[in-house]
Amino acid sequence: MNPSGSLCSMNAVISISPPEEEKNSKMKQVYSREFQEMLDGLEEDDRLEEAGQATEKKKRLSVAQVKALEKIFEVESKVDSERTLKLAEELELQPRQVAIWFQNRRARWKAKQLEKDYGLLKANYDALKLDYNNTQQENDALIAKAYTLRDLKAKFKDEKSVKEESDIDAELLMSPASSCLQVNGSSSSSDSSNHQQWFQPFEPRKVVGNLHEPQLLKAEEQCMITAEECCNFFSVDQAPSLQWYFTGH
DNA sequence: TTGTGTTTTATTGCCTCC
DNA sequence: GGAGGCAATAAAACACAA
Numbered sequence: 001m002n003p004s005g006s007l008c009s010m011n012a013v014i015s016i017s018p019p020e021e022e023k024n025s026k027m028k029q030v031y032s033r034e035f036q037e038m039l040d041g042l043e044e045d046d047r048l049e050e051a052g053q054a055t056e057k058k059k060r061l062s063v064a065q066v067k068a069l070e071k072i073f074e075v076e077s078k079v080d081s082e083r084t085l086k087l088a089e090e091l092e093l094q095p096r097q098v099a100i101w102f103q104n105r106r107a108r109w110k111a112k113q114l115e116k117d118y119g120l121l122k123a124n125y126d127a128l129k130l131d132y133n134n135t136q137q138e139n140d141a142l143i144a145k146a147y148t149l150r151d152l153k154a155k156f157k158d159e160k161s162v163k164e165e166s167d168i169d170a171e172l173l174m175s176p177a178s179s180c181l182q183v184n185g186s187s188s189s190s191d192s193s194n195h196q197q198w199f200q201p202f203e204p205r206k207v208v209g210n211l212h213e214p215q216l217l218k219a220e221e222q223c224m225i226t227a228e229e230c231c232n233f234f235s236v237d238q239a240p241s242l243q244w245y246f247t248g249h
Numbered sequence: 250t251t252g253t254g255t256t257t258t259a260t261t262g263c264c265t266c267c
Numbered sequence: 268g269g270a271g272g273c274a275a276t277a278a279a280a281c282a283c284a285a
Contacts, residue, residue: 058258058279066257081270100259103272108257110273 061101065091069098073105 061069068091072079079087079102081095088095 060257060280078272097258099271101257104258107273 061093061097065093069101069105073102073109077106077109078102 069087072087079098084095084098084102087093088098091098
């Protein structure tokens with residue numbers, strides 16, 4: 001809708017309207033009847049203003065008019081020029097008023113929709129953030145557990161090596177030949193099962209990255225996105241896709 | 250009554266499409 | 268190049284607390 005509508009053309013008329021001294025009867029007869037009526041109206045406004053009376057300014061549409069327009073808007077948010085003319089006639093409005101009403105109504109609808117979308121996104125974001133915090137806590141607990149296990153394992157290794165050394169010494173004293181085989185082979189079955197008990201693996205599925213020994217300290221570093229990045233996912237600076245709006249048009 | 254915030258009507262300028 | 272759409276904005280009308 002170009003401002004070159006009726007009111008715009010009126011503005012153009014105002015800007016090109018002749019100076020006051022030329023608005024005499026002589027000039028009046030030069031213009032078309034329609035144009036002349038408009039000029040008369042402007043002159044009437046001028047007279048009213050001079051007399052201190054308020055000129056007719058913005059007028060609110062009547063409740064009935066708005067109701068009718070709202071009803072139509074529910075069905076069709078846009079109306080073509082033909083329909084606009086018809087509606088204007090039915091509602092006793094200027095076609096441009098009808099067109100402007102629909103334009104403003106679409107703007108209001110869009111603003112409301114944006115508000116709704118923002119609410120939804122915020123709710124999603126809050127839920128996601130909560131979930132992220134929970135997972136983070138879980139992760140911290142698992143890392144702490146991993147540290148404990150690593151320490152226990154180291155401790156166990158130390159104790160075992162000390163014990164093995166004394167065993168070897170003892171065996172060497174008893175039978176030097178056979179002891180060599182025992183040291184190189186697997187340890188006793190009871191030892192082995194003990195070992196298994198100590199290092200029962202916890203659920204690695206829940207941990208980011210591999211939790212094999214060399215990676216223990218890197219579990220957090222392997223997280224692909226930082227906490228900061230996660231929190232900025234629904235940044236308010238980022239505009240929504242507006243898919244709701246564009247798909248309908 | 251008046252100051253202030255909100256809503257509604259209207260304008261302007263820019264953009265896209267035919 | 269004109270028609271029509273939208274965003275940004277102005278300004279009148281309205282609501283309401285103090």
